[in-house]
Amino acid sequence: MSILLIAAMILTVILLSKQKAGSSAGFLTNISYKLKGSLLSHNFWLAGTALFVANTALFGIAFVIVFFLPMGTILGLLLCIPLSIFTWLFISEIWDGNDKDKIKMACVGNSFFLILMIWAIWHYITLKPAYPGDDLFMAWIGLIFSLVLGVGAMAVSMFVILRNR
Template identity: 35%
Template sequence: MTLFLLLGLVGVFVIIMLRKAIVLMQGNNNKLVRMLQHTKWYQQHWFGGGFLFIVNVVLFTGVGLVLHLITQLSIPFIHLLIMIGAVITSIVLWVSMNRGWQGSKKNRLKMGFLGSSFYMVLALYIVYKLITLEPSFPGDDTFMAFIGLLFGLIVAIVAFITCMIFTGLSYQNKSQ
């Protein structure tokens, strides 16, 4: 499992390094991009950030629900494919929201931080769970719970950074 986590971190790092090319691959002809560009409320950083926050909550909840439902299946490694699909979907949506933003760089940063804050709140909740981790019964070993929470913390922080980079700090080509 640690190998998969490390491979995922390396993959996300590569995606972040190639973000300019990824953002430019998705042109302004995308239906979602055009809709966001012409939506007046989205161009205000508070509403745009709130929308991004809600999108992140829906993505996280949806993936969590699907992962919970597939625990009933005995197909090995299908959860990894679902998580890879969730990362790709998240990045595509974040790039679309980046391309749809028409405001200033300062307000883009505010919008990105507000929308990404869901993952920071999630990371803070995981830190709280780590601090208050107690055995369920006398003699219970909490090591595996600690490892699971640590992996969750790493994923939440990486998701925050990636969302922030793609929505708040990302390359915007003004010529398109």
């Protein structure tokens, strides 16, 4: 499992280093050009909500792949990480407003990860042992893992969205 996590981190670093080339690719430019003048490119609430929905959908896809498909962890890591980065690049390319509103849009859209981390902490705080003497160490490990993944996803998303053009 740790090998898969390291491979996903390496893939993320490679994709982030190539993001300038990916953002100028014809496919992304053609789609974003059609949406440049729309309300989505100027209203940070609407763009942030679209980013929130995209993050929620990508998390749902990753959840289904990892937990309901055999050998889904490998497929989930190889599919959802590049798809997430592509989605964040797409939202970043569509944005045509000022940088202050772009920061607001990124905060609204990435609040999904904050809500997910708050839920994980609340779930851990209200966790009761299944039987007397039950060790909740594995629940603590799961909490730490979910917090690291949430902070990592939020940081990468903010970095990709708020990068300079």
